[in-house]
Structures are given as C-alpha cells and as structure tokens.
Amino acid sequence: MRLEKCWFCSSTIYPGHGIQFVRNDAKIFRFCRSKCHKNFKMKRNPRKVKWTKAYRRLHGKDMTQDSTFEFERKRNRPQRYDRINTEKVLQAIPKISKVKATRQKDHITKRLSVGRVNRRTEDRRELEQSISLVKAPSVLKEDATLTLPKQKVTVSYAQTENTPMEE
Amino acid sequence: MVQFNFKGITVVPSGKEMVDIILSRTQRQTPTVVHKGYAINRLRQFYMRKVRFTQQNFHDKLSAIVDEFPRLEGIHPFYSDLLHVLYNKDHYKLALGQVNTARNLISKVAKDYVRLLKYGDSLYRCKCLKVAALGRMCTVIKRIGPSLAYLEQVRQHMARLPSIDPNMRTILICGYPNVGKSSFMNKITRADVDVQPYAFTTKSLFVGHTDYKYLRYQVIDTPGILDRPFEDRNIIEMCSITALAHLRSAVLFFLDVSGSCGYTVAQQAALFHSIKSLFLNKPLMVVCNKIDLQQLNALSEDDKRLVDEMKAEALKTLQIGGDPNAEQQVLVTMSTLTEEGVINVKNTACERILDQRVEIKMKSKKINDCLNRFHVAMPKPRDGKERPVCIPQQVLEQRAKDQEVEKEKEKRKLEKDLENENGGAGVYSASLKKHYLLANDEWKEDIIPEIIDGHNVADFMDPDILERLEELEREEGLRLAGEEGDDFEIDGDNMTPEEREALNEIRKRKKALIQEHRIKKSTAESRPIVPRKFDKDRQFTTERMGRQLSGLGLDPSKAIERVRSRSVSRGRKRERSVAADGAGDDGMEIDNDGKGSNKRLRLRSVSRSRSRSRAPVEEVIPGEGFKDKEQKVKAIKLGKKSVKKRNKDARKGEADRVILNMMPKHLFSGKRGIGKTSRR
Secondary structure, eight states: OOOEEOTTTOOEEOTTOSEEEEOTTSOEEEESSHHHHHHHHTTOOGGGSTTSHHHHHHTTSSOOOOTHHHHSOOOOSOOOOOHHHHHHHHHHHHHHHHHHHHHHHHHHHHHHHHHHHHHHHHHHHHHHHHGGGTSOHHHHHHSOSSSOOOOOOOOOOOOOOOOOOOO | OOOOOGGGOOOOOOHHHHHHHHHHHHHHHSOOOOOTTSOHHHHHHHHHHHHHHHHHHHHHHHHHHHHHSOOTTSSOHHHHHHHHHHHOHHHHHHHHHHHHHHHHHHHHHHHHHHHHHTTOOSHHHHHHHHHHHHHHHHHHHHHTHHHHHHHHHHHHHHHTSOOOOTTSOEEEEEESTTSSHHHHHHHHSSOOOOOOSSTTOOOSOEEEEEEETTEEEEEEEOOOOOOOOGGGOOHHHHHHHHHHHHOOOEEEEEEETTOTTSSOHHHHHHHHHHHGGGGTTSOEEEEEEOTTTSOSTTSOHHHHHHHHHHHHHHHHHSOSSOOTTHHHHHEEEOBTTTTBSHHHHHHHHHHHHHHHHHHHHHHSTHHHHHHHHOOOOOOOOOSOOOOOOOOOHHHHHHHHHHHHHHHHHHHSOOHHHHHHHTTOTTTOOOOGGGGOOOSSGGGGGOOOOOEETTEEGGGGOOTTHHHHHHHHHHHHHHHHHHHHHHHHHHHTSOOOHHHHHHHHHHHHHHHHHHHHHHHHHHHTTTSOOOOGGGOTTOOSOHHHHHHHHHHHTOOOHHHHHHHHHHSOOHHHHTTOOTTOSOTTSOSBOOOOOSSOOOOOOSOOBOOTTOOOOOOOTTSOOTTSOOSSHHHHHHHHHHHHHHHHHHHHTTOSSTTOOOOSOSSOHHHHSSOOSSSOOSOO
C-alpha cells in the first residue's frame, strides 16, 4: 500500500479517499477530493491556483530545495527485507520529519520577517509624523517623547453641607 | 466444351406485345412536352430523338433474340440434330432470318425518316413524319409476328430439354417399346420416369445419374424404337436415333425374351440388326430383361440363335484384351421386377465404359505428359544383409531416468496435500512467506509497517540512513545557532507600550477624520449651512474646545476665557437643555472656572450610553430658509419621495447603474412550472 500525492494540490491521498483518472495515454492522475478533481476537469493549471503546493513552491512561498527531501524519494528497485535496516529506518523517520518541519517553518519566518521590519519602520514613521494629532507642538517641545500628553485635570468638589465625620 | 444453356434465353415477346412495350417506353423515356412556339431546330431534335430511340430499342430487342438463340452450326452435333429433329432446322433458321431482316428494315426506316425530319419546317409536319416512322416500324414487327410466336414456342421447349453432357460417361438405353427400359432407369437412378403398360409412354429423352467407383454416370432413357425404314420414323423415335448417333456412350440394347411387350424376339432382333450401324465404336451390351417370365435357356431354338447372333455382334465391339468372361460382359440377364441382376448390369456397363475411356486416353498424346510427371521408384535390395532398428545407449539411459523422476514426483508432498491435512480450502491459508530467501530466517514472519505519519516507509529505505541522519542533525544544529544571532538584531527596534498607545490614538483620530470627511462629502449639497447661532446640536461649545485642547496636552483655561469674554452669553444660558452635555467624551468634565456663567458646580458623571436629544425634525430653525412648519414638512416629504424608489432598488444614487449579478442562476436555469423555455 502506498500513500500517493494528489496531482492538483499535492496533499497525501489516504486509502479510501479520492479519485484516480487514467487518461488514454496511460498517464494516471490522482486527486485527493472532488475539489481538486473538478479543478482539473476545468483545465486549471495548479501552478496558477493559489492554494496548491505547486503554486507555493513555484512562487517561493514554501521551501523548495533542501537535503531533507533527498531522504524521502520513491525508489523503483525492490529491496530484500532486512530487519536491522528497517528498524533503523523506522527510528530515523520521525527525526527527519522534525528537521524538515523546522526548516520549513524557518523558511516561512524568514520570508515574512522582511514584512515585519517594514511594518515597524512604517509605524515609527507614522508616529513621528502624525504625533501632532494627539500632542500639541508646545507640549511636544517640553516633553520630547512620542507619547500621549499628560492631561491636566482640575477636580472640583461638590459644595455640600459639611458634616464633619464624627469620630 | 461448355454445354449450351438453353434455359438462359430471354423471353421472346409476341409481335403485338413488342410493339406495345417499345412504344410505351418511347413515350416514357423521351421528353413529351413540345410547343409550336419552340425554335424549329428544337422541334426537329425532339422528334428525331423519338424516332431514333424507337429504332434503337427495336434493334436491341431483335438483336437479343438473334444472338441468344443457338446457331445450329455452333453447338454440339447431338444438340443440333436434336433441335433439328424437334423443331425442323429449316424452319428455325428461317424464323431467325426473318427477325434479322426485320431489324435491318427498321434501321433503314429510321434512317430515312430522320433524314426527312431534318427538313421539317413546322411542328405539325415533324409530328406527322415521326408518326409515319413509328408506324412503319411497327408494321414490320407485326409482319414477323408468326415467327416470333414460333421462336417463343421453341424457346419454351428447349428450356425443358434434359441437360445432357455429351462428354460425360453415358449409358444409353434403347430397344423396343415396353421392354423395361424406364423401369431399369428408375431402378438405378433417382429419375422418376413414367412406367405404363402402353407403348410410347416415354416420349422424349430422360436423364438420370448414377454412381460407380466414385464416378458419376449419366443414364439416358430413350423412347422406344420401332423397326421401320429411316424415313418413316416419327419425331419421338428420331430423338432416340439422334442420341444413339451422336452420344459416345455405352449402349444397352434391351431384349424382352418373354415377348410380353407385344413384340417377338425375332422382331427385336431385326431391329437390332437394322440399327447396329449406330453401335460402331460403342461398348454394346445385350440385356435380356424379364427373365422372371421367361428363362434364357428355356427359349426356343430360333430365338436362341437370334440371341447368339446379337451376342456375336456385341462381341465385336468388345475391347480386344482376351477377357475370360467376355461373354458375361456382353450378354446379361436381369429382371427389373425381381431386381435380379440389375446391379450387375449397371456395374458391367460402367466397367465397359471406363475401360473404353481409359483406352482412348492411353492412346491420345496427352497421356504421355501425365506419365512423365510421376515415377514410382522401388529400390531393389542389393544384398541379403539384415538391418534392424538401432537405439543409442544414452537414449535408453535417459528413458530409465525419466521413469525414476516420475516415481519421485509421486512421493513428494505437495502444497495441496498440506492444505488438505490442515482442514481444507476454506480453513487453511497457506503461508506465502514460507519460501522467502532472507539473510536471517527468523525475519520471515515479520510484519513490516508500510506507512508512518503520512509517509511511505519504503521511500526512506536506505542502508546508511543513520549516518546521513547524523550529518543532517549536525547541520541543523549549526544552522540554528547561526540563526539565533539574526533574531536578536531584528527584535531590537521595538516600540514601548506608551508609544503604541499614541500610535493607536493617532490611527483612531485619522479614521474618525476620514469618516467625517466622507459623510460631509456625501451630504455637502443637501446640508444647509447653519450659522453658529442656530447650532442646536451644541457642536461648537467652549467645553468641547476645552476638552479637545486638554486632550492635546494644552491648558484650555485661557482660551476659554478669551472666547467667553467676547461672546454674548446671557441669552443662551437658559436654552441649555438639562441633559445636553458631553456624551461619549472623557469621563470627567471640565468645569469652567473663572467667569463662566455656569452655576452647575456639581460634578457630573456622564454615562456613555446617553444619547443626545435633538429638536424634532419639523421644527423650523430660523436660519434654514423655510417660511413655516408646513413648508418644511413638504420639503422633507419631497426629498424623501425622490429617494424612496432608488432606495428600494438599493441604488446609491441617480448614477448607480451597477448590476451585481448579470446572470442570476434562477433566471437562466431550470424548468418553468408552465410555459416554454425557448428563450431566456
């Protein structure tokens, strides 16, 4: 039994899910759900459809080249069963997946960090430029920090009959 | 030579019929409409076409007749003689000749009239010419009517002639009437010839077929022949004579030894001798029939002598080969009633024929070609040595081994036996892993996981996976260490919470400004500009100003003083409504200290949820420009009316022509409850 990849969105197809289409030239297309199947029938190019892995990889949103991809590759040569090797492999797989996952996350973080920096600088600029909307210039001269001004509040007491507190 | 197919001749129509057929065809297949206004050429063409068409058809039909009837010179002499006997050669030829001349005459007529038509000058004249031409052609045909009738009769009769192949092996049966020829025919073939006690039951030739030694023989039954001079014979007898004369066959002369046919042996013998000239070169057999009535040896002396004479004649026709039983072959006895000797007669006849044909073939030149093609070689033994079968030793050993292997197979235990021991087909499931070849036999029954966490295990299989994994982890460690440094740099420049607050405040203000501006923009034209003194909403109060200024961090007291000192404030105090102040502003209200006329010194906490109450809509504010309440109400109504329809259509304004959905599904799909859906 093998877990296949959806031709359209590249997600894994678990047993009992999806549709397999065999074309007249004997090329097999596997789809994980009807959404992908219908998109395929509409002749949409997965490389242009935003939510697919193909698009994401093509436009650099997701990690493309990495040594962790070399570990998982379909080998067409059958191998004789070897318990020792199989045990090693079974131990190694979770570790490899973890490494792969962290690397992917970092890739995305790195990609998004640029935006973060930009936003920060923009905020600072906006603050510097528009501080006059909340703080009068004369106040700003006295207090040069870019914060809200301290408001002077005069509190007046209600003039009622003074009943001194009896002790 | 191919036998002429008498059945293939087309029907000869009678004179009248022919005329009818051809004239109607002319009428159908040539154009019929003509007017006298046509050009003269066209008229001439029209009628010439008709004349020519008719002539052509007559020509075709008559040619067909002439061609299809056989020419007596061109067919086998047997047939030509037979036809002559039946239909009289001369008459036949005359009839065909007449048909031929008719054909020529018609062609001539047509030619003449076509020539005349070329000079026809009016419709009427052309038409007359055409009528004349056709009429003459038809008369010609009418004149040959009797010939046509005769030819039709001949055709019908010819079609019924028996199909005799002159080149096939044939047996001819002849003799006096009533001697038993037809009965014999019925016995040996499937032919069902009439057998009756009166003479001349058989009136024409009949053909049957019989088999001998895997070959087919024709048997021809002839009508009886009487002993008469040649010239006196009638047609029926002439048929048999013709057959005798032309067909190269074996002749069976039937002799009725009992005399029950009504003729004595002497008469029959006389007949025999009169036609023996016809028996030249044909194997002749004298068949004595009806011996159940009269035995051959019980004949009278005279009869016996006559029979012997006939036998002698017959012997002459026998092939010279010195056969011991020559007599047997020539004179045979039989009885069709008791069926005694019938088969014998047939066999003898067939043998005679075969022998004769073989002889002829041997004598002809063709046989040498055949003989040259094959040669049977019979090797002669050169010495007396014996040479038995020889089998090499290896083969014998191999055979012995094979036998051993088979025995072994029977002893070895099969999977099937194992299955049967352990409970049969449904109970026992064979362990397919039994014969696996692995490094360690303990691993045979292992269950191998194929899938982990959404990955295929088989994709990861690699003997040195652990080393690679170690490398990978080392790399990862390095990478992570390097990245931590980067992170610090980015996080350096962060805002303090106060600054954040200020930024949020700024953004809020900006948004509020934009919203206000938008509202103002959209209502700019309809909103009247009300001067300050009619400001019912209290938008422009000193308190408000004071609040805003202190929000900016400034001290508003001085500004408020300045403003108050300038404004006329007495009248206004009383108009202040009780609950008018500061909804939604900062919690603590600033009290006007100083010269404010506000006697309200109590602090008020204003709930945020309190809404401002405003003057009713119809009340006329002096600065707006309305005369009185009525006018204002009317104006408001008009305003609302103009907007109502647009609002119902969900249009923002006059210019809003947006259609959100150009093809709503409910209008463009589905069947109707009633009515047609031929347009959408």
